[in-house]
Amino acid sequence: MPRERTTRTFRDRWDQRVCRRQHRNRHCTERRARWRAVDEGRRHCPLCCEERWTDGLMGKIGEWVLEQACREATTWPPHLIVAVNLSPVEFLRNGLTDRIAGILDAVGLPADRLELEITESVLLERTTDNLDVLNTLEVLGIRIALDDFGTHYSSLTYLKNFPFDTIKIDKYFIKDIQTNRKCQIIVQFIIELAHGLGMFVTAEGVENAGEASWLERKKCDRLQGFLLGAPMPAEAIRDFLRQSSFALQA
Secondary structure (H helix, E strand, C coil): CCCCCEEEEEEEEEEEEEECCCCCCCEEEEEEEEEEEEECCEECCCCHHHHHHHCCCHHHHHHHHHHHHHHHHCCCCCCEEEEEECCHHHHHCCCHHHHHHHHHHHHCCCHHHEEEEECCHHHHCCHHHHHHHHHHHHHCCCEEEEEEECCCCCCHHHHHHCCCCEEEECHHHHCCCCCCHHHHHHHHHHHHHHHHCCCEEEECCCCCHHHHHHHHHCCCCEEECCCCCCCECHHHHHHHHHHCHHHCCC
């Protein structure tokens, strides 16, 4: 039988993240590259990341995404930050810090306008080496965020050993924030802990005004989710920035 024809392409999507506290002066937009596989009109996404790990392309894909994101950010107002997810596999390739520094140099983006998001899995493997990489990135002036905090292998040891700039609270705790007392206590604890350590806090998965209001009362620094807007392509994010308060200097 003839093999079915499959076409795969990247789709750029940007998630808006807004700084809700008035004394903070920067907003952030996060770039995500979604891999779309089209097979006879059907989209297949669950195995895409696994396939890219297997065929060794994740590192190259990550490098391409980072460069494109930084290049796009140079067209934005200078108070806006771009956040990019850094996959664990990129830490396995030698020269990560040099590659990132080279990209910033090539596109002309100041280091403090880039925030790299990592998950706790990065800190579970080759811990000493990876912490050295993170420390070097910090010295360069790049911001580092700990993604999905509160799930998986959360450990306060990470916060002691590395001074993250931002902690992102996983949406698992946000979706029940208005009604679940345990979620409220956990989220409030994370916010107070982060602020005590001099870190920003981003709440992921904010879907409605009630969640946003609760988080603002608890002094959460940044909100991210569909309440602020759906993920959109690069062209749309430019229009979004032009037409909204994101484009205004704080």
